Amino acid sequence: QQQVKQSPQSLIVQKGGISIINCAYENTAFDYFPWYQQFPGKGPALLIAIRPDVSEKKEGRFTISFNKSAKQFSLHIMDSQPGDSATYFCAATNAKAAGNKLTFGGGTRVLVKP
């Protein structure tokens, strides 16, 4: 049973466009929501993360929007570049629980066309 649902599975965007990836979660105990970026042949790497006490977090061209009441959060990649082509995973965890564990979404493969 997947507790974090991610969509779309893949998307293609032109250079300079906006990539939007959505995630929804079920467990209201989740209190930390990271996004990971994975290039082919590499392990995932932390990209940006948010806690539910804020509705938005921005780091450079990457922005997380968080809607606690809807139990949804999304990643926006502004001015998408070919170097952003990668697989993106949302995740969630209860950071305060002992032995807290990351629950991942299914991933979104992003292709940015030049």
Place this chain on the structure above:
Amino acid sequence: NAGVTQTPKFQVLKTGQSMTLQCAQDMNHEYMSWYRQDPGMGLRLIHYSVGAGITDQGEVPNGYNVSRSTTEDFPLRLLSAAPSQTSVYFCASSFMGFGEAFFGQGTRLTVV
């Protein structure tokens, strides 16, 4: 600064064989975990450890064993490999909880 190191990078096993996937981290992280990555399934937690001598099961533990005798090492053992265990395996470590996890490069395992 090596971070999280996994060996081997690739492995082909025959059904029924056993093997150990190695994972080592040099960041003095207390938390370590093993995930498997399958298309469309994201990363699923196999086993995790909150410190030396302490391990617990994740979402998909069947067919796998772990131990944590030192802070640095967290090997994953496949007891009797099955084709369903064909996957890419990632080891991760983190210092404060599992949110900011650092991943290794992965081991691509094929069971024939």
